Amino acid sequence: MTPQVQRYRPTLDEVSALAKRRGFVFQSSEIYGGAGGVWDYGPLGTELKRNVKQAWWREVVELRDDVVPFDAAILMHPQTWVASGHAATFHDKMVDCKVCKHRFRADHLASLEQCPDCGSKSSFTEPRNFNLMLKTFLGPAEDTASQVWLRPETAQGIFVNFKNVAQAARRKPPFGIAQVGKAFRNEITPGNFTFRTREFEQAELEFFVPPDGTDEQWYRAWVETRMRWYRRYLVEERVRFRELAKEELAHYAKSLTDVEYDFPWGWGELESIANRGAYDLNAHIKESKKDLAFFDEANKAKYVPIVVEASAGVDRTALALLIDAYDKQRYVDQNGKEAERVVLRFHSEIAPVKAAVFALARNKPELVERARTIERALRRVMRTQYDEGNIGQLYRRQDEIGTPWSVTVDYQTLEDGTVTLRDRDTMEQTRVSADQLAAVLVPRLIA
């Protein structure tokens, strides 16, 4: 079911305030003033991100028979980045304000005439290249020979292992290798909350295609697949698929589509899907002098496969889902009074908690005991939370974290075994047998 557009559009401040208050996202090492461009995920944020990765993994790996999973290390031989071009060209142009000393990405400034921070006129240094890869040392010596980079993308771990995987998994193109993992970029100007950070997670698919003229078909098929995925979870009008013109493409790329979300500050990239030709594998063949070509036994043909890549940002997708889900709704409560609630309308696959179970009164042991028993049973099939006390307040708290279903155990439960099941979106309440809860809710999880 595609989400509806008639939703409140929150500001980034509203979303980041809720994210902190409810434990989705905290600034990294906040007690020391924070680490710039780095964020920590709290209990709910961790679940949210896990669900994003799981939804991606299910679509890209589990539901297919032509994609295998992979998990490369973050640290790689430094020559990897020479071959990929990152060592020489993975940089942004930066300028410094000579007055306030602040540093900016030249292409992020409206003009080079005036500093947006201190207002000084014509105070910028000449633009200089700034490599975005973070450096560290591998082993006990801190010299140039032991310097390595933290990977700026997960993709290269797949490319250098292409032959290992094809042979060990007995795969022949067309087939893909998928992985989810951390990547690091020393962004000059991180910002917009978790949108541009220096440590983030990518979900990448590298799909290897024989050079038989089907590469563009595969590219289009992956754009379609990814389109369906985003439309399942995000309001349709807030996602766009922008195909780049030929002159906008890197020299090796044949086609590229950016998936963009309509963030509070404008359109921002969530994923990039590209037909990269045979560029990546050829670059490693040249640099490593190893034969990474594929030998097709059946046709006795040897070739370097073409790569179709779908590279998504997990943190950006989680942020888009949080913003997209945020709604403010006026309604008439059970006492006939006008009220307002903040509700995160997450898709049930994405919601960090699926069902909350409440005891109507915390001072009635038999209610508490019954509610805890029901919650423990439901916990086996979905993520749950137990709570007790003022039901109105408990509903509002669960609405604010996007829990699709709330279950209240009351005095009637003790008599006939039924509970109140409340739907987050419609606020409708129905009575169902506690024994039937799992049978009623599990099919709704993937609806």
Ligand code: GAP
């Ligand atoms: N292997 C191709 C590649 O890395 P990219 O467009 O540079 O392509 C892919 O990155 C995705 O990774 C982006 O669409 C974005 O979602 C995410 N990403 C890139 N830089 C990021 C950053 N600094 N912070 C958060 N996510 C980032």
